[in-house]
Amino acid sequence: MKLVRFGPVGMERPGMIDEQGRLRDLSAVVGDIEGRTIGPEALDRLRALDVSGLPVIDDAVRLGVPVANVGKIVAIGLNYTDHAKEAGRPIPEEPVVFMKATTSLCGAYDDTIKPRQSIKLDWEVELGIVIGTLARSVSESQALSHVAGYCLVNDVSERHFQNERGGTWDKGKSFDTFCPVGPWLVTPDEIGDPQNLAMRLDVNGKRMQTGSTANMIFACATLIRYVSEVMTLMPGDILITGTPPGVGLGMKPPVFLHVGDVVTLGIDGLGEQRQTIVADTRGA
Template sequence: MKLLRFGPKGQEKPGLLDADGNVRDLSGVLVDITPQTLSPQGLVALRALDPATLPVVKSPGRLGVPFTGLGKFLAVGLNYSDHAAEAGLDAPSEPVLFTKWENCLNGPNDPVVLPKNAVKGDWEVELGFVIGKTARYVPIEDALDYVAGYCLVNDVSEREYQIERGGTWDKGKGFDTFGPVGPWLVTTDEIGDPQQLGLWLDVNGVRRQTGHTSKMIFSVAYLVHYMSQFATLKPGDLVTTGTPPGVGLGQKPPVFLKPGDVMHLGIDGLGEQTQEVRAYDTRWLD
């Protein structure tokens, strides 16, 4: 299933994308797509529905983040060997973990707003996965059983804040709009092996990133296993798994985002996103 939410910000309705590419309205069945919806029991109930019995949404308009009720937004750095190399860093021996704050969540095609005085805004196309049941000390051989589905994420970053201003990476990762997610949450039965997905990103029509999840240093299964040693993962937790080479910081010379730039990105089977970059203005945030 491809689950989604459509409508104005703060007024989204639940839906799904049927086999013919039509958006079907789930609001007669669900109040919203929540962590409970993404539990094994919740997904079994949704799979029992016949999409043809649900109303077609002829003009869905804006798409929001494809689920609500997020608990943690966790992220993995330097998880592609070729990206670590472009950053001039050794491949990590254990996953590099950081957080993106909940306020950064953004619809897949909503504008990305640069912070005041930002000078090094950057892009990162990434595979995200969402937890479907409580995970604690999970054996690696069982790890994918804890994943409800996969989604496309743009891990937008401000490199000066991330790298040059001390402390952890988090301050360069969590600004409002820095976490576009969607267009859909695709359940695991439609994806199969998450380590066999191509991903790409263009800026202003120029291909900047081309990658493949087979190049991830730490697989989705390993990340679920590893993270569950340090924190209890719960339904609705989102993990974004790192980016392939081609980020702005890695260009020669570096290229950073400016107002008016357009990012277009996608992952096999998970859809595409498009974001226009805008200067700081609260009307794009509220």
Template structure:
């Protein structure tokens, strides 16, 4: 299934993309997509619906983030070998974990707001993983059984806030609109191998990131298993699994977002995003 949320910001309704590419209204079946509503059990119930009986949404308009809210917005740093190389950093022996503020969650076509005092706002296409059931101390072999689905994420980052201002990376990761997510939550059964997906990002029409998830240092299964040794993952948690080479920080000379820049972000099979960067008001 490809699940989505449509409508004005703050008034989104849950929907489903049918085989003909039409949006079907799910608001009579589920209040919204968040928490237990994206558990494996809840998704199994949705699979049992007669899609042809659901109302067609003729003009869905704006597409929102595929999740209404998230209990936790986790991220993995330096998880592509070529990205670690362009950053001049060693391959980490274990996944580097950090958080984005959950308030960074944003729609896939909403503007990205460059925060006040920003000098180094950057782009990062990433494969997103959505957890489907409580997950503690799971093995790598079992880990993918806890995944509800996958989505496209742009882990927008302010590098000066992240690296030069002390403290944890989340300071540079958490501005409002810094977490465009979606357009779809694609259930795991439709994705297949999460380590065989092309990930791309265009800036003003120029391809700057073009890789695939086989370059990930730690696989999705390794990440979920590793995280579950230290914390309980819960339904609706989202994990951004790292970005490939081609970010602005790694360019020579470095290149960062400015108002009017347009990012086109895609993970194979999970849908494409488009955001324009705008200055903070």
């Protein structure tokens, strides 16, 4: 099952992609796609729906973040051996955990705003895990039972702020529009093994990242177990799981994003994203 939220920013409505690939409006069935509506029983009710009578929405509509009211975004760094090497970092013995601000969330096709002080804007294709039921100190064997679904994420990063401005990574990861999610939230029954998904990212049509979730250092179940030991994961929280090699920082010489560049990315079964890099023209 592929769940979406569509419409203008701040006015998104819940939807579902039917078997013919059409977007159906779920507004008459559920208030929104959020923590309280993505537990197992709620998803079973949506799965049992006869959607043939629900309104079909024009393909041109904007798709927003596929889950509303995200409480927190927990991110994992250096979770692919080759990416750790290209970053000049040791292979982690434990997961590297950082946070992205929820204000960085945006839709899969929304523009990426280049911060005014940005000099090292970078990309990272990642698998996102959306939590469906409260997870606190869960076992690894039970970890995936807490998953509502998976999604495609671009962990947009400003490396100067991340690595050269002191403190933690978070400030280089949390600018507005630095966390495009979607286009869909895909339930686990459609994905099967989350450790066998091909990943890719292009910049201006040139392939930069090619990878597979099979090459994670710490698998999805391990990450949920680990993170749930140090913080409670709530329904609707998003856990993003690291990126394969091929980021701009790792190029020789490094390559970074500029206004006008176009980033496209995808993960098998989770759809594709497209972002255009734009200047920050907003007022203070």
